[in-house]
Amino acid sequence: MLTIYLIVVVFPFFWILVTSFKSTGEIFGDNAFGIIPDDPTLEHYKQVIFEKGIFRAIVNSLIVSFTTTIYIIGVATFAAYAISRFQFKGKSILLGIVLAVSMFPQMIIIGPxxxxxIDLGWTNSYFIVLPYSTITLPMAVWILVxxxxQIPLALEESARIDGATPFQTLYKIVFPLAAPGVFTTAIIVFIIAWNEFVLAITINAQPEYQTVPVAISFLQTQFEILWGQVAAATTIVTIPTLLIVLFFQKQIVSGLTSGGVKE
Incomplete structure (x- = not known):
């Protein structure tokens, strides 16, 4: 069953890879469903790299994703720590609101x-990272809480007795212990920001500020979608996120499981 599941999950990625090496005629010809291309070509890769400027879109996505990850993790860490440690009325309601906000459709906030x-003159700029908080911050806060x-309060109390300030307790005691969860949250935020489409295509319409999903969506003419170029671009832009997951898979698994066991 696991083998069948893996085949089903991996097959779309494999098919995109195969399609990227097929000529346009072959994609729609007799060998459209062939696993091995009759006449493999790199033409689609040349077009998206040298003509469509896909690397510029990748740079934009990296800038936006890394910036979003850094400031979201910073804000979410302090917010989640305050919610976790401080006792105040409406704490459960606040967590419920945080979870509810993460479920709002993006279309609700696009207009405002x-x-x-438009009023601030921030369209077609990297300020797009600011509204990304609407889709990443609630999730980050919920996970970090x-x-x-799971971190015992006794550790923090011992640190205070030794003279540590609240901020020292946070970054010397709590933060290192919560590092797996923080790291996993950062990876999830990065991937969400990398794949975001609706805000990016609405706010940044100029090609020099387009992110990867937007750039791929413009690989079409008035009459057809350039499926060969779409497949080639998709293969290229999948590499950064794939490398991140492969290099940090142990930390991701550790972070996902560490918060799920109550001692």
């Missing part, structure tokens, strides 16, 4: 955000 960016709850 776009009007605000779970991890902070």
């Amino acid at each position: 955000v776009y009007n605000l960016f 779970t991890h902070f709850n």
Whole structure:
């Protein structure tokens, strides 16, 4: 059953890879469903790299994703720590609101955000990372609260007795212990920011600021979608996220499981 599941999951990625090496005629010809291309070509890769500027879109996505990850993790860490450690009325309601906000459809905020960016003159810029918080911050806070709850309060009390300030306790005691959860949250935030499409295509319409999903969506003419170029671009832009997951898979698994066991 696991083998069948893996085949089903991996097959779309494999098919995109195969399609990227097929000529346009072959994609729609007799060998459209062939696993091995009759006449493999790199033409689609040359077009998306040298003509469509896919590397520029990758750079934009890296800038936006890394910036979003850094500031979201910073804000979410302090917010989650405060929710986890401080006792106040409405704490459960606040967590419920945080979870509910993460479920809001993006289309609800597109209009107000776009009007605000027009008024501020921030369209077609890297300020797009600011509204990304609407889709990443609630999730990050919710995950980190779970991890902070697993850290014994006795450790923090011992640090205070030794003279540590609240901030020293956070970054010397709590943060290192919650590092697997923080790291996993950062990876998830990065991937969400990397794949975001609706905000990016609405706010950044100029090619020099387009992110990867937007750039791929423009690989078409008035009459057809350039499936060969789409497949080639998809293969190229999948590499960064694939490398991140492969290099940090142990940390990701550790972070996902560490917050799920109550001692």
